[in-house]
Amino acid sequence: MSEARSAQYPVDAQFVERWSPRSLTGEAIDDQTLFSLFEAARWAPSAFNVQPWRFSYAKQGSDSWDTYLEFLNDFNRSWAKNASALVVVLSKTTSLSAEQEVENPSHSFDTGAAWASIALQAQLSGWVTHGMTGIHKEKIREVLALPGNYAVEAVVAIGKRGDKSVLPEGLQAKESPNERRPLEETVFEGLGFKA
Numbered sequence: 001m002s003e004a005r006s007a008q009y010p011v012d013a014q015f016v017e018r019w020s021p022r023s024l025t026g027e028a029i030d031d032q033t034l035f036s037l038f039e040a041a042r043w044a045p046s047a048f049n050v051q052p053w054r055f056s057y058a059k060q061g062s063d064s065w066d067t068y069l070e071f072l073n074d075f076n077r078s079w080a081k082n083a084s085a086l087v088v089v090l091s092k093t094t095s096l097s098a099e100q101e102v103e104n105p106s107h108s109f110d111t112g113a114a115w116a117s118i119a120l121q122a123q124l125s126g127w128v129t130h131g132m133t134g135i136h137k138e139k140i141r142e143v144l145a146l147p148g149n150y151a152v153e154a155v156v157a158i159g160k161r162g163d164k165s166v167l168p169e170g171l172q173a174k175e176s177p178n179e180r181r182p183l184e185e186t187v188f189e190g191l192g193f194k195a
């Protein structure tokens with residue numbers, strides 16, 4: 001597959017240029033850069049502006065790095081060990097309404113918007129991201145001592161793109177941008193929805 005993706009309709013290049021590589025250099029990421037990604041997430045829209053997203057991170061080589069690597073399944077650990085940072089994406093499943101914590105039905109939807117902002121800001125800043133749900137959610141819950149009203153959504157690897165040769169052999173062939181379903185299979189006018 002070539003690295004050139006084509007859009008069906010005109011969009012800003014950042015949308016098609018973002019993809020999720022697995023070959024990463026493992027180089028250090030400074031706080032200024034990392035927090036500019038969290039800043040992008042901070043401005044995501046959310047129902048009632050509740051901002052249910054939470055992020056817990058470890059940087060490559062930090063005291064908690066090995067613990068964070070253990071949050072990943074074996075497959076993801078095989079390549080994400082060369083990330084610069086691993087970010088656990090959490091969401092608060094309840095929100096305060098009339099002084100009571102009630103279920104927030106859009107906690108995952110809103111947190112998805114926040115993660116997308118991280119991915120796009122990273123792309124704009126010359127970094128790459130790779131979302132993962134091949135993770136051990138119960139281990140994360142236990143290690144981070146999460147209260148019951150917090151959900152583990154995903155872990156995101158952040159890094160600089162590296163040479164394919166750092167990847168286990170089977171993954172080298174897959175290291176290129178993938179395609180998308182045509183819009184006709186995703187978007188429906190009026191009552192024309194098709195499953």
Ligand SMILES: Cc1cc2nc3c(=O)[nH]c(=O)nc-3n(C[C@H](O)[C@H](O)[C@H](O)COP(=O)(O)O)c2cc1C
Binds near residue numbers: 018020
């Ligand atoms: C929530 C989520 C979970 C994902 N889980 C994994 C994963 O566990 N391992 C992996 O290698 N890629 C994972 N991916 C990457 C997707 O396969 C990838 O985003 C998708 O194929 C689209 O490709 P692109 O991001 O390169 O455009 C995940 C992506 C998302 C958004």
